[in-house]
Amino acid sequence: MDSNQGKLFIGGISWETIEEKLKEYFENYGDVVQTVVMRDKTIGRPRGFGFVVFVDPFILDRVLQDKHTIDARMV
Numbered sequence: 001m002d003s004n005q006g007k008l009f010i011g012g013i014s015w016e017t018i019e020e021k022l023k024e025y026f027e028n029y030g031d032v033v034q035t036v037v038m039r040d041k042t043i044g045r046p047r048g049f050g051f052v053v054f055v056d057p058f059i060l061d062r063v064l065q066d067k068h069t070i071d072a073r074m075v
Contacts, residue, residue, distance in 0.1 A: 006033070006057035008064075011049045013037065014071040025070050029058055029063050031055040 010022065022035040037050040054060065068075050 003039050006054040006060065008052045008054070008060055009049065010052060010068075012075045013048055013050055014045070014073045014075055015048065016045070017044045017050075017071045017073075021051075021070065022050060026052045026054070026063070027066070029054070030059040 008026075011065050014023075017037060019037055022037065023032050027037070031054065032052060033055055034053040035050065038047045039045060040047055051059040054063075
């Protein structure tokens with residue numbers, strides 16, 4: 001299986017959003033392998049986007065059909 005299967009880009013997240021919050025939210029759709037919030041390498045501040053990787057890549061179809069609000073931000 002391609003390592004990018006089941007990987008979803010999440011843009012527009014709040015700077016307060018952490019990996020655990022993304023995992024908790026997206027586990028409502030299915031099993032999550034990994035969540036990552038991208039951070040600036042020099043200062044460590046979140047960059048406003050991240051990734052979620054699902055065990056089953058077919059979950060992406062369901063996720064993409066819905067609108068998502070996390071930490072009061074539409075992502």
